[in-house]
Amino acid sequence: MPQTTRRADGLTGNRYGNRPTMKDVAARAGVGLKTVSRVVNGEPGVTPDTERRVQEAIDALGFRRNDSARVLRKGRTASIGLILEDLADPFYGPLSRAVEEVARAHGALLINGSSAEDPEREQELALALCARRVDGLVVIPAGDDHRYLEPEIRAGVATVFVDRPAGRIDADVVLSDNFGGARDGVAHLIAHGHRRIGFIGDMPRIHTAAERLRGYRAAMEDAGISVAERWMSLGATDPERVRRAAEEMLAGPDPVTAVFAGNNRVTVTVVRVLAERARRAALVGFDDFELADLLQPGVTVVAQDSSALGRTAAERLFRQLDGTLVAPERIELPTRLITRGSGELPPAD
Amino acid sequence: MPQTTRRADGLTGNRYGNRPTMKDVAARAGVGLKTVSRVVNGEPGVTPDTERRVQEAIDALGFRRNDSARVLRKGRTASIGLILEDLADPFYGPLSRAVEEVARAHGALLINGSSAEDPEREQELALALCARRVDGLVVIPAGDDHRYLEPEIRAGVATVFVDRPAGRIDADVVLSDNFGGARDGVAHLIAHGHRRIGFIGDMPRIHTAAERLRGYRAAMEDAGISVAERWMSLGATDPERVRRAAEEMLAGPDPVTAVFAGNNRVTVTVVRVLAERARRAALVGFDDFELADLLQPGVTVVAQDSSALGRTAAERLFRQLDGTLVAPERIELPTRLITRGSGELPPAD
DNA sequence: CTCGCATCTGACAACGTTGTCCAGGCTCTA
DNA sequence: TAGAGCCTGGACAACGTTGTCAGATGCGAG
Numbered sequence: 001m002p003q004t005t006r007r008a009d010g011l012t013g014n015r016y017g018n019r020p021t022m023k024d025v026a027a028r029a030g031v032g033l034k035t036v037s038r039v040v041n042g043e044p045g046v047t048p049d050t051e052r053r054v055q056e057a058i059d060a061l062g063f064r065r066n067d068s069a070r071v072l073r074k075g076r077t078a079s080i081g082l083i084l085e086d087l088a089d090p091f092y093g094p095l096s097r098a099v100e101e102v103a104r105a106h107g108a109l110l111i112n113g114s115s116a117e118d119p120e121r122e123q124e125l126a127l128a129l130c131a132r133r134v135d136g137l138v139v140i141p142a143g144d145d146h147r148y149l150e151p152e153i154r155a156g157v158a159t160v161f162v163d164r165p166a167g168r169i170d171a172d173v174v175l176s177d178n179f180g181g182a183r184d185g186v187a188h189l190i191a192h193g194h195r196r197i198g199f200i201g202d203m204p205r206i207h208t209a210a211e212r213l214r215g216y217r218a219a220m221e222d223a224g225i226s227v228a229e230r231w232m233s234l235g236a237t238d239p240e241r242v243r244r245a246a247e248e249m250l251a252g253p254d255p256v257t258a259v260f261a262g263n264n265r266v267t268v269t270v271v272r273v274l275a276e277r278a279r280r281a282a283l284v285g286f287d288d289f290e291l292a293d294l295l296q297p298g299v300t301v302v303a304q305d306s307s308a309l310g311r312t313a314a315e316r317l318f319r320q321l322d323g324t325l326v327a328p329e330r331i332e333l334p335t336r337l338i339t340r341g342s343g344e345l346p347p348a349d
Numbered sequence: 350m351p352q353t354t355r356r357a358d359g360l361t362g363n364r365y366g367n368r369p370t371m372k373d374v375a376a377r378a379g380v381g382l383k384t385v386s387r388v389v390n391g392e393p394g395v396t397p398d399t400e401r402r403v404q405e406a407i408d409a410l411g412f413r414r415n416d417s418a419r420v421l422r423k424g425r426t427a428s429i430g431l432i433l434e435d436l437a438d439p440f441y442g443p444l445s446r447a448v449e450e451v452a453r454a455h456g457a458l459l460i461n462g463s464s465a466e467d468p469e470r471e472q473e474l475a476l477a478l479c480a481r482r483v484d485g486l487v488v489i490p491a492g493d494d495h496r497y498l499e500p501e502i503r504a505g506v507a508t509v510f511v512d513r514p515a516g517r518i519d520a521d522v523v524l525s526d527n528f529g530g531a532r533d534g535v536a537h538l539i540a541h542g543h544r545r546i547g548f549i550g551d552m553p554r555i556h557t558a559a560e561r562l563r564g565y566r567a568a569m570e571d572a573g574i575s576v577a578e579r580w581m582s583l584g585a586t587d588p589e590r591v592r593r594a595a596e597e598m599l600a601g602p603d604p605v606t607a608v609f610a611g612n613n614r615v616t617v618t619v620v621r622v623l624a625e626r627a628r629r630a631a632l633v634g635f636d637d638f639e640l641a642d643l644l645q646p647g648v649t650v651v652a653q654d655s656s657a658l659g660r661t662a663a664e665r666l667f668r669q670l671d672g673t674l675v676a677p678e679r680i681e682l683p684t685r686l687i688t689r690g691s692g693e694l695p696p697a698d
Numbered sequence: 699c700t701c702g703c704a705t706c707t708g709a710c711a712a713c714g715t716t717g718t719c720c721a722g723g724c725t726c727t728a
Numbered sequence: 729t730a731g732a733g734c735c736t737g738g739a740c741a742a743c744g745t746t747g748t749c750a751g752a753t754g755c756g757a758g
Contacts (some may be wrong), residue, residue, distance in 0.1 A: 007633045012582065017753075018504065018505075019398075019504045020714070021585070021714055021715085022712095023714080028737095031737075031738085032714095032737055032738035033714095033715090033738075033739085034737070034738060034740095035719090035736085035738070036737085037715070037716060037717095038736095038737090040715095041716085045735070045736060046736075046737085047735090047736070047737095050736080050737080056539070061498075061571075062500025062501075062503070062504070064476065064479055064480050064500070064501070064504075065714090065715080066421075066480070066482060066713090066714055066715070067480040067482065067715095068417050068420040068426065068481070068482055068714080068715090069421050069713090069714035069716090069743090070713040070715055070716075071417040071743095072415075072417045072418050072421055072713090072714080072716095072742095072743050073714085073715050073716045073717085073742075073743050074715085074743085074747085075714070075743080077417070079460075079481075087436075087442055087449060088442040088443065088445075088446040088656075089442070090439050090639070092442075093436055093438070093439065093441075093442055094435040095389075095437065095461065096436045096437075097436040097437040100436060100462065101461060104462075108480070109460060109462065109477060109478075109534045110460070110461065110462065111428075111458060111459070111460045111461075112459065112460075112461060113453075113458065114446065114449060127413065127436030128458060128734080129458075129586045130413055130417040131413050131414055132416045132428075132458070133415060133417050134412045134415065136401065137421055146583070150411075150726080151413070152413070155366075155367065155368045155411070155413075156362075156367075156704075161589065197745065204721070216476075217364040223415045227723080228757055245716090268639070268640065268643075271640075271643060272643065275643060287700070289639070289640075290439070290617070290639070291638075291639075291644070292641050293615065294620060294621065294624065294644055295643055295644065296645055318591065333353075368746085370743095370744055371744070371745070372744080375700085375708095379711075380707075380708080381707060381708035382708070382744095382745090382746095383707075383708055383709080383710095383746080383747090384706085384707060384708070385758080386745070386746060386747095387707090387746095388704095390746085394705075394706060394707080394726050395706075395707085396705090396706070396707095399706080399707085414744090414745080415743090415744055416745095417743090417744080417745090418713090418743075418744035418746090419744080419746075420713095420745090420746040421711075421712095421714065421715085421743090421745070421746095422744085422745050422746045423712050423713085423745085423746070424713080482747055495734070652745085699755105699758100700733105700757100700758090701757090701758085702732090702748080702755100702756095702757090702758100703754100703755090703756090703757105704748075704753100704754090704755085704756105705752100705753085705754080705755095706751105706752080706753075707749095707750105707751085707752075707753090708739100708749100708751085708752095708756095709748105709749095709750090709751095710747105710748085710749090710750105711746100711747090711748085712740100712745100712746090712748105712749105712758095713744105713745085713746090714743105714748085715742100715743085716741100716742090716743090717740105717741090717742085717743105718739105718740085718741085719739090719740090720737105720738090720739090720740105720743105721735085721737090721739100722733100722735105722736090722737090723736085723737105724733100724734080725729105725732100725733090725735095726731105726732090726733085727730100727731090727732085727733105728729100728730090728731085728732100
């Protein structure tokens with residue numbers, strides 16, 4: 001570790017690659033430290049002449065305020081953290097963007113990280129962000145136990161969960177109406193004459209997956225249809241597995257005439273499977289995706305408004321920080337059925 | 350601003366919502382401040398018994414080290430900044446993800462922001478990140494003058510530009526071979542018999558757009574085809590404008606029989622236009638996109654590896670930080686032509 | 699039983715900034 | 729011209745951590 005040294009040019013040598021500090025600026029401008037601080041922060045009480053001298057010194061030295069020190073002194077970092085599952089997933093792009101917009105409107109920066117659906121990594125990230133003293137945290141949970149956040153929340157870190165509820169702690173959460181959306185989507189298929197309807201979804205330990213499954217079951221029950229075990233696939237949603245599941249339920253005796261796909265990755269794979277078959281089964285997918293309307297037929301989906309999820313969550317976060325908010329709440333945003341053709345195909349049996 | 354107060358429970362009241370500090374932990378464990386620091390950082394020279402006492406105090410108080418203070422003392426923040434155009438653009442998802450992976454591998458956090466293609470906002474963001482003392486910056490430039498970063502770079506902020514080169518400063522840059530990719534894509538159309546080929550691209554002030562245009566011209570010239578002014582559209586790439594441009598060049602006397610689309614947004618719009626017409630023109634697009642293979646016909650594209658762009662840039666950044674790197678360099682990554690049908694349609698004239 | 703050495707521990711300063719508070723100079727009024 | 733009050737500027741401490749260095753403690757050897 002290099003020592004602090006005084007250099008020929010009068011700058012304080014330090015570990016930031018010899019960045020000038022306010023002290024250096026003050027020395028060069030021939031004023032006191034606090035006066036520089038005042039100029040930098042636009043505080044009143046500096047004569048125009050002094051201000052000009054200070055500004056010249058700042059420009060000449062290329063000074064930039066060290067926000068780490070500022071944070072240490074002031075206590076607020078004006079930054080919030082976002083933990084999501086995978087930045088590369090198109091569902092999270094608009095969400096993340098919406099959170100950023102709100103943060104920006106409140107003068108805050110966004111720090112984000114991906115949990116890769118790994119609870120341990122989620123925790124590690126969340127705590128790292130807390131150590132940075134982010135003012136708040138928007139979390140798309142990967143794990144189902146968030147008690148590790150309790151001390152942080154008590155210490156004043158605003159926290160909002162999105163897309164899935166927090167586990168074992170009482171916290172704000174913003175969700176889509178997964179149950180209602182799935183129920184409506186399946187009911188839509190039933191209304192078009194289907195009775196043997198398949199469901200391909202994620203592992204039920206994931207809250208959204210469980211809710212969508214519940215919606216499927218509810219719609220079937222409402223219509224008085226009893227569900228066969230082999231119409232359901234509840235597991236990992238890698239393409240191979242989904243493909244196998246789809247092919248199985250579409251073949252054999254008593255094949256399904258329609259499929260409800262539990263998320264956009266599943267939907268895309270099912271579209272591929274269906275495209276290979278002569279006899280088209282109907283399809284409704286949860287989550288919209290780009291180009292869904294350009295496919296033949298267009299894909300009917302239950303769309304959630306991911307950017308509204310992000311916006312709502314972020315706004316709630318800042319209201320927590322304002323002190324406007326007290327009790328944690330659970331907010332559910334409605335979904336929207338978008339009909340494009342694939343969900344309106346009649347049963348072909 | 351609340352004052353520092355001493356509370357009944359012995360914690361130092363402060364602006365972080367009364368977070369315990371090392372001092373509090375030390376007091377509770379009955380040891381010195383530095384000993385706590387040693388335990389927290391896993392430094393040697395602490396007897397197991399002392400360590401246990403300290404650890405108990407940490408757990409009891411819910412202490413978490415304040416990294417702002419740590420940064421101030423140590424000089425490195427272990428975080429890097431990423432400035433991109435739009436988090437919601439699917440092109441940037443994998444790029445951002447790749448940068449994050451590399452950062453994570455180096456124990457660094459990623460802070461990111463969107464410039465929304467606005468040079469002023471880019472500058473504002475970049476300087477805000479520098480004020481946070483990020484160790485490095487990965488920038489997808491919106492502006493074309495980056496001299497504002499010179500003091501920062503001199504001060505030791507590692508900087509790498511991606512996707513487009515930096516303006517008016519000498520810095521590392523990682524690009525796709527936009528020129529070569531476009532030339533190959535257009536040559537592919539020519540090889541399939543087309544001679545009247547349209548080009549719809551972004552404003553030439555954007556480097557990638559200019560390069561792709563240059564590739565288009567080069568391929569045409571190589572084939573001895575002279576380009577008509579009305580085959581080219583070089584402007585904003587909002588859907589309406591692209592639609593109008595495409596319709597114009599596909600109609601009238603001497604219509605184009607093929608279109609080269611300058612980016613994925615353009616491609617998607619052109620696909621829509623072509624889908625409405627009986628006589629299909631050929632299409633090759635720059636940038637791959639999800640489901641391109643599922644459309645009828647599949648869309649032939651010049652694909653760039655956005656995650657390789659991100660990875661390469663981030664790795665270079667950390668090599669700058671290692672001190673392994675000296676002179677700025679320009680790295681060009683190859684593109685790949687993916688044939689799916691739309692680019693192999695014969696001319697229909 | 700004492701000395702010497704190794705091992706642990708803690709006091710203190712420093713990182714760069716901002717809040718507090720006081721000093722000095724100025725203007726304005728009586 | 730003297731006094732009151734205001735405005736500007738600067739000295740100093742504090743934020744929570746880590747590096748330095750010296751002191752304390754314990755143990756073994758002579």
